[in-house]
Each structure stands twice: as C-alpha cells, then as structure tokens.
Amino acid sequence: MQSGNYLVGDPLSLERIRSVLTRLEDTIIFGLIERAQYAHNPRMYQPGAFKELQEHGFPGSWLDWFLKETEAFHAKARRYTSPDETPFTENLPEPVLPPLKFPEILFPNTINANPSILAFYVCHIIPRITSQATRTLAASKRAQGILGSAEFEDDGNYGSAATLDVEVLQAVSKRVHYGKFVSESKFLEKPSAFIPHILKPNRKALEDLITKPEVEKRLLERLAKKAATYSQSLDASGTGKIDISGVVDLYESYIIPLTKEVEVEYLLHRLDGLSEDDIQRLANEGSP
Numbered sequence: 010m011q012s013g014n015y016l017v018g019d020p021l022s023l024e025r026i027r028s029v030l031t032r033l034e035d036t037i038i039f040g041l042i043e044r045a046q047y048a049h050n051p052r053m054y055q056p057g058a059f060k061e062l063q064e065h066g067f068p069g070s071w072l073d074w075f076l077k078e079t080e081a082f083h084a085k086a087r088r089y090t091s092p093d094e095t096p097f098t099e100n101l102p103e104p105v106l107p108p109l110k111f112p113e114i115l116f117p118n119t120i121n122a123n124p125s126i127l128a129f130y131v132c133h134i135i136p137r138i139t140s141q142a143t144r145t146l147a148a149s150k151r152a153q154g155i156l157g158s159a160e161f162e163d164d165g166n167y168g169s170a171a172t173l174d175v176e177v178l179q180a181v182s183k184r185v186h187y188g189k190f191v192s193e194s195k196f197l198e199k200p201s202a203f204i205p206h207i208l209k210p211n212r213k214a215l216e217d218l219i220t221k222p223e224v225e226k227r228l229l230e231r232l233a234k235k236a237a238t239y240s241q242s243l244d245a246s247g248t249g250k251i252d253i254s255g256v257v258d259l260y261e262s263y264i265i266p267l268t269k270e271v272e273v274e275y276l277l278h279r280l281d282g283l284s285e286d287d288i289q290r291l292a293n294e295g296s297p
C-alpha cells in the first residue's frame with residue numbers, strides 16, 4: 010500500500026504517524042492533479058442520473074456505484090479489517106482470506122467521518138479543481154463553434170474520473186481517520202491532561218490540547234510547494250495543471266479540521282466502559 014505498512018514499527022510514535030500523513034499528502038495531490046485533467050461531469054454525482062444503473066437496480070450516483078463496487082472487491086481482500094481503513098459503503102462481503110491478527114492499538118470506537126468527506130469532496134473540491142479543465146474544454150468547444158455551458162462541464166470520461174475520485178477519497182479518508190492514532194498517541198503521552206475534559210466533556214479544551222499550530226503551518230507551506238512542483242513536472246506545457254490554492258484550501262478548510270474533529274471525538278469516548286480504578290491508574294501513569 011502506498012502509505013506504509015501498519016504492522017511495521019511502533020504504531021503510536023507521533024513521528025511515525027506524521028510520516029504516514031506526509032506520505033498521504035503525495036497520494037492526495039497526485040490524485041487531484043490526475044482528476045483535474047477531466048471535466049467536472051456533474052451527473053456522476055447525481056443519484057439517478059444514469060438510467061443504466063437504475064436498470065441494474067442501483068439507485069445511487071455513478072460515484073456511489075464506483076465506491077460500492079470497488080469497496081466490495083477490496084473487502085474480499087480484507088482491506089477493511091485493518092484498523093487504519095474505513096469504508097464509505099455498508100454491507101460489504103466477507104474476506105476470502107482468514108483474518109490477519111492486528112495488534113490492538115486503538116481504543117474500540119465507531120468513528121466514521123466518511124459522510125462528511127464525501128460531501129465536501131463532491132460539493133467543494135471537485136467543482137474547484139476541475140474548473141481549469143472545464144475552461145479548457147469550453148475554449149476548445151467554442152473554437153469548434155459549439156456553445157452551451159452544459160457541454161463544457163461534461164467530457165464523458167466517467168470511468169476514468171470516478172476511478173480517480175475513489176482513489177482520492179480513500180486516501181483522504183485514511184488521512185482523516187489517522188486522527189485516531191494521533192489522539193491515542195497524545196493521550197498516552199499524558200493521560201492526566203485529558204482525563205478531566207473527558208469525564209466532564211469539554212470539546213474546546215480537548216481541541217486546544219491536540220492542536221499544534223506550528224505543525225499545521227509547516228504542513229500548509231510544504232503542501233503549496235509540493236502542489237506547485239508536482240503540477241509542473243506532470244504538465245508538459247509548464248503552465249501547471251492544478252489550482253494550488255485549491256489544494257492548500259482543501260487541507261486548511263476541510264482535511265485538518267476534520268482530522269481534529271476525529272481526534273476530539275475519539276478522546277471523548279476514550280474512557281467509555283472503564284472503571285474508576287482503571288481511570289485512576291491511567292491518570293497516575295503520566296504523573297511524575
């Protein structure tokens with residue numbers, strides 16, 4: 010897998026976790042650059058827009074269908090038995106192989122941010138990153154004397170575009186849900202700092218504890234550099250193929266805030282079902 014082997018190394022070292030997040034940046038940026046070659050193709054995201062799918066008994070959108078089919082196949086190869094993978098769809102088939110034994114690193118939880126990821130991707134990211142491809146298509150259609158804005162938005166490459174959408178969504182999902190590992194690592198570093206705000210739930214205090222402004226600042230700077238570099242090296246014309254501020258905004262407005270939401274949500278449930286003695290023991294662990 011492109012983003013590291015979950016079974017290798019200390020899974021709770023913050024350094025290791027951040028290196029996984031950094032590698033996922035590359036996967037996400039490359040995926041977006043590839044997706045931006047194609048037009049927006051809005052009908053891919055509208056439930057019922059393809060009568061062919063409805064005829065096959067599938068009521069969702071073209072993208073929903075791609076997610077369902079891709080995840081069904083990956084589930085059989087036991088992708089979703091791994092604690093760092095979260096599917097977008099439900100009722101997936103059982104793996105054909107016996108389960109792998111994963112070390113129990115995370116506190117049991119049911120956090121799933123995928124509905125929010127899918128919504129912001131479809132409503133904000135896709136229209137923004139494809140606007141350049143749409144403009145190019147519009148110019149070429151205009152040169153051929155074809156007018157009408159619907160034409161500009163749709164290049165008919167539904168299979169290629171949806172394949173890339175699924176890849177980007179899976180990478181973003183993995184990245185955001187890695188917030189659980191970040192939280193576990195930070196919690197175990199100093200349980201006594203978190204426990205009072207979990208027992209008397211205080212989201213703001215927990216968010217302040219997990220927030221590292223200097224890490225976020227470095228990340229956004231690195232991201233702008235990477236997007237500019239990769240975009241140029243992939244584009245023969247040298248004009249750059251992706252809206253760089255769009256990539257930075259994706260992280261600043263959606264990916265980082267959602268990762269933090271996952272971190273806080275995870276912490277709020279970190280003591281569920283533990284006895285007072287267990288909690289006391291945890292609280293004493295981080296103390297001198």
Ligand SMILES: O=C(O)C(=O)C[C@]1(C(=O)O)C=C[C@@H](O)C=C1
Pocket residue numbers: 027030191219220221222224225228264265266268269272
């Ligand atoms: O690296 C961390 O400590 C994280 O919690 C991850 C992350 C991020 O999403 O990149 C989120 C919150 C922090 O403010 C910094 C970075």
